[in-house]
Amino acid sequence: MSNKYNITCVFEDGATSHFQSSAIETVYSAALRSGLTLETDCREGACGVCKAHLSDGQCDIGDVSDEALTDDEQDEGYLLACQARPRSDLVLEFGYPLSLLKKEVATVAARVAALEPVADNVMRVVLESDAAPLPFLAGQYVNITVPGAVPGRSYSFANSPADNSRMEFFVRLLEQGAMSNWLRDGAKVGSEVSVQGAYGQFFLRPARAGQIVMIAGGTGLAPMLSMLEHLSSQDAPMPKVVLLYGANFAGELFGEERIRQYGDQVSLHQVVVNGDDTWQGATGFVTDLLNDTLLSEAAATDAYLCGPPPMIDAAREKLAALGVPAARIFAEKFLPSDH
Structure with a gap:
């Protein structure tokens, strides 16, 4: 009996599709059988229309023409879906939106399982569902809708894909906003919501030989927590991670106890813009913490950035100046998902 492999396709619009393939099927054939x-x-294997980038996994690329897939493209990890056959689970990136294929993203009904304030204006929200769990990659997000009350709002998973029996999120509560007001005044354990996804091209790639640097601002820490959980759950040793985490005020920081459980594998550096007499740590912007002593192997570093757009832009520039390859800097510009 042929092995079954999980195939994850991530599209240009951030939408994700999942299906299974046997070792004797091509990716295209397995997708077609699943309805995609x-x-x-x-x-x-002659035209190149079905070209995709292999972000993770192993496959047999099959019989392809040089015109459709050059040797350089093969070295860079590209394949043709009509010829490639999996030899492991695969993550593939396609250069067009899933909406082009008129495929609906999965939606499940869920209910609130836990509500917990974890910092000033930050709420931990845990959802559960009786439906089949939504598959996702560490770092991705979903759209959450409260029927009749709140239209879709985007939030990143904070739990590992390996534990998708629950869905965990950290939500910044704004002074006014549909989701913020609902979480403060209307939400309770058992409240029903709708969850659609997963989405996003910001997800954890296979670790290289060097270290991983994560830079997070505010609730942009959530996808980093998902990535850390996922890294720690793998059979391979957890790589060294440097986590730079910043907020406007000390009271807005959260997650330290959870991060400290990884011991020396994760080096946590926190900073706040506005310190006070009770804050003993660094003050300034999170990008101020970036220096060459933290990046001892810049050329072999993978960087993940999640936070406000100015933070992302500043971090990209500084990382590039320190020698981190642009192709290994992955970012999600994180804005409050409310208005």
């Missing part, structure tokens, strides 16, 4: 018709033309 990927873009293709010749289906013979």
